[in-house]
Every structure is written in C-alpha cells, then in structure tokens.
Amino acid sequence: MRIIFLGTSAAVPTVDRSLSSIAVDVGREYALIDAGEGTQKQIMLSGLGFGKLSRIIITHLHGDHYFGVFPLLQTMSILGRSRPLDIIAPTGFSLVYKALKEITPTLTSYDVRITEVNGESEFRFSNCTIKMFPVDHGNTPTYGISIKEDDKPGKFDPEKSDKLGVPVELRGILQRGIPIKLPDGRIVRPEDVMGPPRKGAKVVFSSDTRPCDSLRREAEEADLLIHEATYDDDKKERAEKTGHSTLSEAIEVGVTSKARKIVLTHFSARYKKEDLERMEARIKEKYNNVIFARDLMVLDL
Amino acid sequence: MRIIFLGTSAAVPTVDRSLSSIAVDVGREYALIDAGEGTQKQIMLSGLGFGKLSRIIITHLHGDHYFGVFPLLQTMSILGRSRPLDIIAPTGFSLVYKALKEITPTLTSYDVRITEVNGESEFRFSNCTIKMFPVDHGNTPTYGISIKEDDKPGKFDPEKSDKLGVPVELRGILQRGIPIKLPDGRIVRPEDVMGPPRKGAKVVFSSDTRPCDSLRREAEEADLLIHEATYDDDKKERAEKTGHSTLSEAIEVGVTSKARKIVLTHFSARYKKEDLERMEARIKEKYNNVIFARDLMVLDL
Numbered sequence: 003m004r005i006i007f008l009g010t011s012a013a014v015p016t017v018d019r020s021l022s023s024i025a026v027d028v029g030r031e032y033a034l035i036d037a038g039e040g041t042q043k044q045i046m047l048s049g050l051g052f053g054k055l056s057r058i059i060i061t062h063l064h065g066d067h068y069f070g071v072f073p074l075l076q077t078m079s080i081l082g083r084s085r086p087l088d089i090i091a092p093t094g095f096s097l098v099y100k101a102l103k104e105i106t107p108t109l110t111s112y113d114v115r116i117t118e119v120n121g122e123s124e125f126r127f128s129n130c131t132i133k134m135f136p137v138d139h140g141n142t143p144t145y146g147i148s149i150k151e152d153d154k155p156g157k158f159d160p161e162k163s164d165k166l167g168v169p170v171e172l173r174g175i176l177q178r179g180i181p182i183k184l185p186d187g188r189i190v191r192p193e194d195v196m197g198p199p200r201k202g203a204k205v206v207f208s209s210d211t212r213p214c215d216s217l218r219r220e221a222e223e224a225d226l227l228i229h230e231a232t233y234d235d236d237k238k239e240r241a242e243k244t245g246h247s248t249l250s251e252a253i254e255v256g257v258t259s260k261a262r263k264i265v266l267t268h269f270s271a272r273y274k275k276e277d278l279e280r281m282e283a284r285i286k287e288k289y290n291n292v293i294f295a296r297d298l299m300v301l302d303l
Numbered sequence: 304m305r306i307i308f309l310g311t312s313a314a315v316p317t318v319d320r321s322l323s324s325i326a327v328d329v330g331r332e333y334a335l336i337d338a339g340e341g342t343q344k345q346i347m348l349s350g351l352g353f354g355k356l357s358r359i360i361i362t363h364l365h366g367d368h369y370f371g372v373f374p375l376l377q378t379m380s381i382l383g384r385s386r387p388l389d390i391i392a393p394t395g396f397s398l399v400y401k402a403l404k405e406i407t408p409t410l411t412s413y414d415v416r417i418t419e420v421n422g423e424s425e426f427r428f429s430n431c432t433i434k435m436f437p438v439d440h441g442n443t444p445t446y447g448i449s450i451k452e453d454d455k456p457g458k459f460d461p462e463k464s465d466k467l468g469v470p471v472e473l474r475g476i477l478q479r480g481i482p483i484k485l486p487d488g489r490i491v492r493p494e495d496v497m498g499p500p501r502k503g504a505k506v507v508f509s510s511d512t513r514p515c516d517s518l519r520r521e522a523e524e525a526d527l528l529i530h531e532a533t534y535d536d537d538k539k540e541r542a543e544k545t546g547h548s549t550l551s552e553a554i555e556v557g558v559t560s561k562a563r564k565i566v567l568t569h570f571s572a573r574y575k576k577e578d579l580e581r582m583e584a585r586i587k588e589k590y591n592n593v594i595f596a597r598d599l600m601v602l603d604l
Contacts, residue, residue: 013378013381014343014378014381014382015343015344015347017344017347017348021374038374039340039341039343039371039374040340040341040344042315042316042340043316043318043341046316046318047318063406063407064407064409065373065374065377065403065407065409065410066374066377069370069373069374069377070340070374072366072370073322073339073340073366073367073370073371076366076367076370077314077315080314080315081315094405094406095406097402097405097406098399098402098403098406100402101398101399101401101402101403102366102399102402104395104398105364105395105396105398105399106364106365106366108365108366109366
C-alpha cells in the first residue's frame, strides 16, 4: 500500500501546500481521502494519473476537504472517462452533486455512485477493509478512516515442501491456500508448507478532530497513524475552540495507541515553511517515529 | 484600469496555467470575470489580496469557469470577511450556492448577493458600465463582457484659465465640471478652460465562443479585445464542434472590429509552454498588436 500526501494545508492553501487530500494506492487502483481545491493538479504532479482513481472518500463537509471533487470529476469527464466512480461522503453531498449536475450537465460523462454515510460504516476496497468512524470535530459530522489490509499468506517453505515430496508444479496450489493430494494418497495442507500468516498493514487517518477515544481505539497498534495537527502547542485554546488538535495532542494519540509511525498533517496556513521545519526539528528531538507531511510525500507500507 | 490574467488554460489546468479568471482592478475595488479552480491561489500570487474583491461575474456555467468560486468564498469567510460580495451569473447558479450553503454553512460569513442573468444585462461597477451580451458557445448560455470606463474630463488648460482671469483657488471647481462666476460678473464654463473629454477605456472579453457578430459589434474600436483562442488553426473543425475559436478566428474578430490590442487566452491544455511560444512567434510575424496571455500577466489601460 502506498500513501501519497497530495495536500497538507488546513482551511486555506499556501504557496507550497495544497488543501487536504491523501491518495491510498493499492496498485491496480487508488482511493482519495478528501479532495480540497487543487487536488486534480496535485494528482497530475504526483504522477498517479486519473485512470486508476476508483473511489473518493470525504471525511466531512467542510469546503477545504471536498471542493476539489467537482473540478476533478469535470476533468475526468473531459478526458473521456467511462469507468464508474464511487464517492462515499457524509449525508448532504448528493444535494450538491445533483445541483451541480443540473446546472452543468457536462460535469460527468460516467456513472458516479454516491453512498452517503451517517454514522460508522465499513466497506471493501481492493484487498482492504475501510472503516469510517465518528471523530470529534465540533458540530460537523466527521469521520476518521481506518484502512486494514487483509492478512497475507505466510512465507512458503520450499525445504518443508520438498521433504513432504510435493512436486514443484503443485506448490502454487498450496500457496493459494488449497490442500493437495499426492499420488501416494497423502494430503498436504497449506499450513504444512507455509509460515504463519503475515499481518496486513493498518493505516488510520484522524481527519479533522480533537484527540478522541474512537481514534485511540482504531489506531491501536496501527502501522501508521496520520493525525491532523493544525496548531502548535501554544494555540491549544484555539484548537479546542475550532475542533482541531495541537502537535502534542496528535502525538499523544499516536503514543497511547502504540502506532508504529505517526505522520502529522493539516497544518494551519499561518505556519510558513520555516516555521514547520522548526516545529518538526523540535518534535524530532523527542520522538523518532513522528514526521511532518509535506505535499507529494510518499510512504510505502 | 488594470487587467490581470489569473488563469489562461481551457477546461483543464496545466502545470503553468490555471483555469479561467481575469481580474479587473479599478483601484478601490476589483471584479473577477470567471473563477475556475485555483483562482484563490492565483489571487494570492498576484498580490491583489481578497479585501478589495467586490464582485464576481460568471460568463457561463461550465465548471472550469466557476468551480473556483466556492473555495474562494470559503477562504474569505475564514479570513473574517464581513463586506458583502456581489455575484452575477447565469440562471442556475443560486441552486448550487444554496445547496452548498445548506451542507456547508460555514461557506460564507458575509452577505452574498447573487444576480442571475438570462439574456443581455448591464450594470455599474465603480466608474465603469459592464455589459453582458450573449455569444455563441453551443447549447450553453454564455455571455461576453464589455467594460466601458466613463469618459474622463478634458485636460485643464492653465494658460486659458489665466487669460480669463480665473483665480487659482477656483480652478478645481471648473475641473469638477461646475461653471463659476468671477467677481466682475463674468461666467466661466468648464469647456472654456478644459480640452475635449477624453474617452474612457473599453475592454471586451469574448468568454468561450465561436467568432460571432455580437462580439464584433461590442468590440468595435475597443482598446483591448480579450478573445479566447482554444485551438491552433489546424483544429478548426474541433473548434466548431466544441463552440470555441482558433487563433486566426479570434484575430479576425479583433481586426474587423478595429480593436487596438488583442490578447488571446483560454488555450487548450494540449499546448505546452513551447507550443504556445511557437504559435505566438508565428502570429507576431503578421500582427504587432496581438499578444498571448500568460498567468499573472498585467495590462494597464
């Protein structure tokens, strides 16, 4: 699974940070989590292309998290897309989509299948299960996102396989999880020649939120927690008032949930490039598993 | 009057061209003509600031001409705008605005006064009269824009004024167009001491269109005709089919209407920077009053 940070600025874009959007690329297809204004341009710059985009997930209906959906839909239409696109968004999204489609019929040349969520929900995406769970962003229904890759089969052990007399041409069947019968009548089961299943990666994204228990629970031993950190620690009051988190609050969530890596994102536009570099250096003195997202940063899991 | 080209790409943004938007800056305030995605970022880069923006005019409801309005509204709301904003757009725009305002109530913290137009219309903007007139962009109701600055008073002639015995402290009254009575009873009228009125500038913008007579009429002796030129001449068929103009077609409109200067814009994203430079060089061999717009280009009239 590859995570690409397309936009890392909160509320307002800056010269070097675009608005919220994260791509989750699983190879054959990718999903976007949020799509603030400018997302299509970031997709162009990232090299992802538009063809593999199969799903857009909107965490909440603040403009900086979804106003980039419509220009993106329009561009794919202009480029001749015919493949359907799934959009999963909080209740209300369809109202805007329908209004736009009415006044701008060229918006989409392809089927847009909108699922509106109003509470916890779970769906499949390629070899992953994606869960949307409520977080704490004031009055606006907002969902954190957990992405759990399926466990992968254990490692095939050619030595064990040979010892049991499995012909080389039958190894693949066992690797696909199917038992085989040898010419002499003996049954060989996959677990006889494979190591223990390997855990799939777990990635959790906070969306916009105060630190909250639902997030701590979901992020339990995550390989990667992506947490918003709109404000530096001196702006805690402002964070509380606006339903956001400070640097230290975001890190606390990651530490208590034992997330292996913590990526902070969604920085207020008040922080210039140098401010963020200074903040990151300060954090790195204390934590070696925390990094600050920047636009077009790529993480492989 | 200052014209700033904020975005000059057609339909889809490119790495160095943002989507359609032109700022008309008259000093105390400015208007935007169209606002494709990314317009707020272009405003930031242009140095215009958000405070002086008083009006947004949308020429037609294709996404690349108006999807940037909503993120821009949102940003001004976040920045604490309280001053009302006028939006003039083709019928249908309110439907989308209302839907967005319903699902994202934070969209605007200030009054947005929407005027929907469905046919020719005319309104005042500072010392200008702006006219929206139908052009020919296929099935989509689309308006060209003519901006006519009020004529300015003629030049004050201090020699004539002295000859007539006008005291220096009374010159300003004549300059403001008001006759004065001298101590000896003689009346001096403004035209006695001022040259002939100077014509205000006229700027005409085609929006997206095939070459058409309404445009030729409006552009008659314009100081500046801004005409779309989506395609190079070898794509005339495509221009016809999509309701756009080629380079030569756009120039023909400017030449027949005797526009003093012609700026071409709204280039298809298929043309790279080098292609456009080549096209411009070719055109410049024949016409010395034609220039190609680029993002953030400034013209003073």
